[in-house]
Amino acid sequence: MMLKLALKNFFGAGLRTWLNILVLSIAFVAIIWLQGIFVSFSSRAFDAMIAEEIGGGYIQHKEYDPYDPTSLEETFAPLCEILLDIQNREKATAMLIYPAIAYPAGRMHNVTLRGIKPEQTILELPTEKMAADLGVVPVMIGSRMSRSTSLSEGDRFMIRWRDRRGALDAKEFEVAAVMSLENQSVDSGQIWMPLSDLQKMLQTDNAATIMVLSTEFDGQSVMGRIADDWILKTQYDLTEDLRSLIAMADIEYYVFYIIFLLLALISIFDTQILALFRRRKEMGTLMSLGMTRHQLIGLFTFEGGLYALFALLLGAVYGTPILIWTARNGFPLPEGMDMDSFGIPGITDTIYPDYRFSSIFSTIILSVIIVVIVSYLPARRIARLKPTDALRGKWS
Amino acid sequence: MKLQNRLIWKGNYRITGLLFLKAVAAAVIAIWSISAITQEPSASEILGHVDENITADSRIATISMTIHGRRSSRTVRSKSWVRGTDESFSEYLSPPREAGTKMLKIEDELWIYSPSTDRTIQISGHMLREPVMGSDLSYEDFMEDPVLSNIYKPELEGEEVVSERDCRILHLTAKSDDVTYQSRRLWVDKERFFPLKEEWYGSGGTLLKTLEVKEVGQEQGRWYPKRALFNDVLKRGDGTEVVVEDIEFDADIPDRVFSRAALRR
Amino acid sequence: MQNVIEIRNMTKHYPVGTGKFTALEDINLQFGKGEFAGLVGPSGSGKTTLLNIVGTLDNQSEGEVAVLGNDIRILSSRQAADMRSEHIGFIFQTYNLLPHYTVFENVEFPLILLKYPAKKRSDLVMEVLEMVGLTDKVKSKPAKLSGGQCQRVAIARAMVKKPAILLADEPTANLDVDNSHNILQLMVKMNKEMNTSFIFSTHDEKVIRYLRRKINLLDGKVASDTEQLNNDA
Numbered sequence: 001m002m003l004k005l006a007l008k009n010f011f012g013a014g015l016r017t018w019l020n021i022l023v024l025s026i027a028f029v030a031i032i033w034l035q036g037i038f039v040s041f042s043s044r045a046f047d048a049m050i051a052e053e054i055g056g057g058y059i060q061h062k063e064y065d066p067y068d069p070t071s072l073e074e075t076f077a078p079l080c081e082i083l084l085d086i087q088n089r090e091k092a093t094a095m096l097i098y099p100a101i102a103y104p105a106g107r108m109h110n111v112t113l114r115g116i117k118p119e120q121t122i123l124e125l126p127t128e129k130m131a132a133d134l135g136v137v138p139v140m141i142g143s144r145m146s147r148s149t150s151l152s153e154g155d156r157f158m159i160r161w162r163d164r165r166g167a168l169d170a171k172e173f174e175v176a177a178v179m180s181l182e183n184q185s186v187d188s189g190q191i192w193m194p195l196s197d198l199q200k201m202l203q204t205d206n207a208a209t210i211m212v213l214s215t216e217f218d219g220q221s222v223m224g225r226i227a228d229d230w231i232l233k234t235q236y237d238l239t240e241d242l243r244s245l246i247a248m249a250d251i252e253y254y255v256f257y258i259i260f261l262l263l264a265l266i267s268i269f270d271t272q273i274l275a276l277f278r279r280r281k282e283m284g285t286l287m288s289l290g291m292t293r294h295q296l297i298g299l300f301t302f303e304g305g306l307y308a309l310f311a312l313l314l315g316a317v318y319g320t321p322i323l324i325w326t327a328r329n330g331f332p333l334p335e336g337m338d339m340d341s342f343g344i345p346g347i348t349d350t351i352y353p354d355y356r357f358s359s360i361f362s363t364i365i366l367s368v369i370i371v372v373i374v375s376y377l378p379a380r381r382i383a384r385l386k387p388t389d390a391l392r393g394k395w396s
Numbered sequence: 397m398k399l400q401n402r403l404i405w406k407g408n409y410r411i412t413g414l415l416f417l418k419a420v421a422a423a424v425i426a427i428w429s430i431s432a433i434t435q436e437p438s439a440s441e442i443l444g445h446v447d448e449n450i451t452a453d454s455r456i457a458t459i460s461m462t463i464h465g466r467r468s469s470r471t472v473r474s475k476s477w478v479r480g481t482d483e484s485f486s487e488y489l490s491p492p493r494e495a496g497t498k499m500l501k502i503e504d505e506l507w508i509y510s511p512s513t514d515r516t517i518q519i520s521g522h523m524l525r526e527p528v529m530g531s532d533l534s535y536e537d538f539m540e541d542p543v544l545s546n547i548y549k550p551e552l553e554g555e556e557v558v559s560e561r562d563c564r565i566l567h568l569t570a571k572s573d574d575v576t577y578q579s580r581r582l583w584v585d586k587e588r589f590f591p592l593k594e595e596w597y598g599s600g601g602t603l604l605k606t607l608e609v610k611e612v613g614q615e616q617g618r619w620y621p622k623r624a625l626f627n628d629v630l631k632r633g634d635g636t637e638v639v640v641e642d643i644e645f646d647a648d649i650p651d652r653v654f655s656r657a658a659l660r661r
Numbered sequence: 662m663q664n665v666i667e668i669r670n671m672t673k674h675y676p677v678g679t680g681k682f683t684a685l686e687d688i689n690l691q692f693g694k695g696e697f698a699g700l701v702g703p704s705g706s707g708k709t710t711l712l713n714i715v716g717t718l719d720n721q722s723e724g725e726v727a728v729l730g731n732d733i734r735i736l737s738s739r740q741a742a743d744m745r746s747e748h749i750g751f752i753f754q755t756y757n758l759l760p761h762y763t764v765f766e767n768v769e770f771p772l773i774l775l776k777y778p779a780k781k782r783s784d785l786v787m788e789v790l791e792m793v794g795l796t797d798k799v800k801s802k803p804a805k806l807s808g809g810q811c812q813r814v815a816i817a818r819a820m821v822k823k824p825a826i827l828l829a830d831e832p833t834a835n836l837d838v839d840n841s842h843n844i845l846q847l848m849v850k851m852n853k854e855m856n857t858s859f860i861f862s863t864h865d866e867k868v869i870r871y872l873r874r875k876i877n878l879l880d881g882k883v884a885s886d887t888e889q890l891n892n893d894a
Binding site for chain 1: 523527570573574575576577578598599600602604630631632633
Binding site: 005008009011012281285287288290291293386388 | 757
């Protein structure tokens with residue numbers, strides 16, 4: 001009964017109803033699209049970080065602090081038998097991280113050298129390209145680094161560094177490959193080179209700053225058997241900053257969510273308020289016919305809820321192909337928009353939204369609840385409505 | 397210790413000279429003796445003279461440093477008070493943006509006072525390698541022990557004419573492997589024992605920096621580089637030109653100049 | 662005859678500013694089953710207020726009002742709504758049809774509230790629509806109907822549940838002479854066939870002529886209460 005009456009009233013309002021439905025459906029589609037992008041942001045950020053940077057976690061020099069380049073000159077130590085053994089068993093790969101100054105085309109750049117075995121398989125990086133014999137030491141850089149230094153494959157440039165004892169030296173290197181990296185923290189300002197060459201440059205045999213563990217390896221199993229120069233940083237420890245970044249990005253998402261929904265809600269709220277004033281006589285009539293106030297509140301709330309229902313249906317009709325299309329073809333970032341400045345790894349030039357049923361479902365449920373609440377809030381006033389006043393078309 | 401070293405070098409030179417004269421007078425003919433007077437001094441002697449020339453008990457100088465960038469050049473003027481090898485204090489006079497910035501070096505510690513923030517910070521670690529005000533010189537270059545004989549072993553490599561002056565080429569090799577520049581080359585004026593050209597090398601032998609003295613001056617009997625050009629050869633650019641506008645040696649500098657309190661005055 | 666409505670010493674006042682306005686004062690009235698009575702008086706005499714109280718849409722300030730044996734003051738709003746739903750029909754001056762419903766749906770609505778099964782609803786609706794002569798307009802929307810037709814739909818809606826009491830507030834005020842007579846004749850007919858008590862509020866002479874009982878209200882008081890034997894009914 002209520003459904004039929006609500007539906008009749010709902011569509012009886014004509015164009016206004018359809019406008020509300022359209023606006024709300026656009027909000028729904030936009031919200032889901034945006035959410036897809038945010039989900040894609042965060043999952044790709046994690047994937048990229050694990051694949052290119054942290055693997056299954058680190059066993060690292062206890063003083064190693066990636067945010068303090070000054071400290072890098074002292075935060076390495078020789079690898080013990082146990083650590084060398086897990087590297088040999090391909091459970092981990094050693095990395096020596098060291099500051100230096102690069103002079104591509106005569107410009108000074110503070111850089112971080114990352115020495116890693118070309119044959120490693122722990123990180124998803126084309127390190128095998130550094131096995132090339134170029135006459136000079138081959139290095140690899142990411143595309144961001146390539147852009148900022150104007151270095152491309154085959155270019156030679158000088159790097160100046162200070163060895164373990166403090167003496168300066170400089171040498172020529174050649175870019176063996178430019179990698180397309182998703183994670184900017186292993187790209188900007190980073191120069192990858194064969195571990196043994198970096199060890200030679202610093203005159204430190206077998207030294208490393210970190211051991212990047214394979215995702216299948218439990219670092220805890222060797223802790224306690226190795227020198228206490230080394231500490232374990234799990235994947236969870238290392239993604240802490242990213243998680244808080246994503247939590248912040250999530251807040252941004254909710255801001256957009258609220259803005260989108262608000263646009264639609266304002267028109268629904270407005271319609272509801274208007275209805276309460278324009279349809280007082282109708283309410284009085286319904287009361288005289290024997291409807292209770294609660295039934296009336298239910299009716300008006302339900303009518304509001306119908307906006308959500310029909311917006312979902314309409315949104316599904318045109319939104320589904322749009323969302324599928326965007327998921328397949330991605331969303332190219334506008335020219336000049338640099339996602340790195342947001343500090344979120346995993347964002348290259350095109351974002352492929354990642355729609356997940358669970359998040360779409362929860363978004364829809366939440367949105368519907370909000371729409372119903374917005375419909376209910378004005379309808380609550382009916383509880384104070386006197387039938388005699390309603391019939392005369394006025395509020396008490 | 398450093399002062400003592402310098403005296404010892406001076407003494408050595410005299411002793412060696414005397415020994416030579418004795419030996420020649422006793423044994424050999426006049427023509428030999430002539431050649432003995434012009435006998436080449438040893439590499440160590442040359443370096444000792446160079447050190448003597450460079451270092452002074454104290455000096456007060458006004459220096460302007462012109463940094464030649466790719467597009468434009470800028471000049472920074474400063475006045476510095478130096479006592480021995482361990483104490484130095486300088487104040488930037490211009491440009492307005494840098495004016496009032498003060499730097500104090502005592503032994504191997506360096507502080508900088510910035511008037512805009514009214515703060516004194518200690519420069520250490522990585523920061524020491526940053527170029528001073530975008531020049532070809534790092535803080536570290538200022539920090540280095542200037543007594544070359546202490547840290548390098550010299551070797552004579554030959555002779556060359558630099559800026560129309562006859563020079564001897566000295567190749568310096570670091571005595572220990574923790575010296576920043578493991579080798580250097582100095583073109584030392586034969587008469588004045590003053591380097592007119594200098595090159596710094598990395599441990600692998602790569603040329604890193606050069607210095608060319610374009611003009612020399614003399615003050616209180618001492619030679620000093622009036623106008624010199626530093627160049628970080630890895631970096632593209634026309635280097636940094638240093639002009640000594642005014643210099644005074646062996647001046648009396650009160651102790652309070654070399655105190656951290658002086659930074660804020 | 663059993664009284665469907667009993668009003669004793671009933672007074673109604675509204676707050677006006679700091680004081681109060683007395684709309685009805687010391688009313689004593691009884692209405693029996695099958696009455697065809699009218700509250701007559703100029704506007705502001707309290708006719709509509711009295712109808713609303715009797716129809717449980719409003720409460721009296723003092724005195725007692727019993728509708729079908731129920732003291733309306735102790736009825737909860739839910740019970741009052743149930744009472745209206747089951748036993749009381751309303752007809753308004755402005756018809757008050759549901760604009761988005763068809764004629765059939767408008768008339769059916771009270772039966773839906775009473776949770777009648779569909780078949781029974783349909784039978785009752787068609788039956789009453791036949792009585793008001795609108796079987797050809799079943800699927801029309803109120804906007805397509807004339808004023809007289811609308812009021813007949815309103816009558817059908819009020820009568821479809823065969824209520825004990827029908828309250829009509831100025832039912833002919835918006836109708837022309839012919840339509841007014843049609844409507845009134847229809848109501849007289851229903852009154853007789855269904856034994857429903859009709860109570861009007863009116864100042865329309867056409868209506869007054871049909872009344873069997875005429876209660877004159879003046880300034881909230883019953884001025885006279887007379888049987889009319891020579892009415893048109």
